[in-house]
Amino acid sequence: MNEKNLSVPVTLGEQARTRLAGRNVVFVGLMGAGKSAIGRMVAQQLKVSFIDTDVEIERVSRMTIAELFATYGEEEFRALETRVIKRLLRGGPKVISTGGGAFINDNTRRHITRGGISLWLKADLDVLWERVNKRDHRPLLKTENPKATLAALMEKRYPIYAEADLTIESRDVRKEIIVTEVLAAIAGIEQKDRTS
Numbered sequence: 001m002n003e004k005n006l007s008v009p010v011t012l013g014e015q016a017r018t019r020l021a022g023r024n025v026v027f028v029g030l031m032g033a034g035k036s037a038i039g040r041m042v043a044q045q046l047k048v049s050f051i052d053t054d055v056e057i058e059r060v061s062r063m064t065i066a067e068l069f070a071t072y073g074e075e076e077f078r079a080l081e082t083r084v085i086k087r088l089l090r091g092g093p094k095v096i097s098t099g100g101g102a103f104i105n106d107n108t109r110r111h112i113t114r115g116g117i118s119l120w121l122k123a124d125l126d127v128l129w130e131r132v133n134k135r136d137h138r139p140l141l142k143t144e145n146p147k148a149t150l151a152a153l154m155e156k157r158y159p160i161y162a163e164a165d166l167t168i169e170s171r172d173v174r175k176e177i178i179v180t181e182v183l184a185a186i187a188g189i190e191q192k193d194r195t196s
């Protein structure tokens with residue numbers, strides 16, 4: 001057999017992992033976009049560890065996110081979030097799913113920009129609302145009209161999320177489809193850099 005014709009099939013996950021070259025992938029976007037769910041699945045495909053910053057914050061503080069907001073307020077929560085994310089970004093590659101406000105904070109965003117590839121999961125209001133209204137653990141949505149609150153957050157935050165390195169539309173399709181699109185976007189990173 002001619003050895004030159006031997007080719008080993010490489011999965012999309014393996015291609016993406018190679019392209020990452022040790023960098024972290026950091027999911028950003030609004031509540032309900034799927035950062036936690038899709039991030040975990042992407043990490044499995046990349047065969048790297050996964051961490052959700054809200055879970056890590058709850059672990060180190062031994063309080064829930066809702067308790068932290070109620071006890072110390074949003075400003076203190078953001079300061080803790082910055083510290084936790086700064087620490088998690090050290091060493092890679094890993095997949096880090098942030099809470100929706102993390103990338104909006106200037107300090108945290110600077111750390112993320114330096115410490116990994118940021119990926120915005122972008123979704124429209126109805127998709128987000130459909131997902132978040134099933135649970136009530138998000139303190140920022142405990143308002144009289146949570147859908148209007150979500151719409152106001154979209155208005156304010158979307159121009160900032162748009163600074164992320166990659167954007168994937170999170171929509172009403174199977175999670176596996178979004179995961180495949182994320183992996184394909186990561187696998188294409190270097191070509192994109194070369195042509196831009």
Ligand SMILES: Nc1ncnc2c1ncn2[C@@H]1O[C@H](COP(=O)(O)OP(=O)(O)O)[C@@H](O)[C@H]1O
Nearest residue numbers: 030031032033034035036037038131173174175
């Ligand atoms: N593509 C999808 N299709 C259906 N449900 C999804 C999809 N992506 C996320 N979800 C669900 O939406 C909810 C919110 O997702 P989550 O990952 O917690 O969002 P985030 O961390 O961005 O707030 C979860 O129940 C999750 O399983």
Ligand SMILES: O=C(O)C1=C[C@@H](OP(=O)(O)O)[C@@H](O)[C@H](O)C1
Nearest residue numbers: 030031032054099100101138139
């Ligand atoms: O958008 C925000 O400011 C927040 C989003 C939440 O995370 P998810 O985006 O994972 O829901 C959580 O960090 C906290 O409730 C604040």
Ligand SMILES: [Mg+2]
Nearest residue numbers: 035036098099
């Ligand atoms: Mg989450």
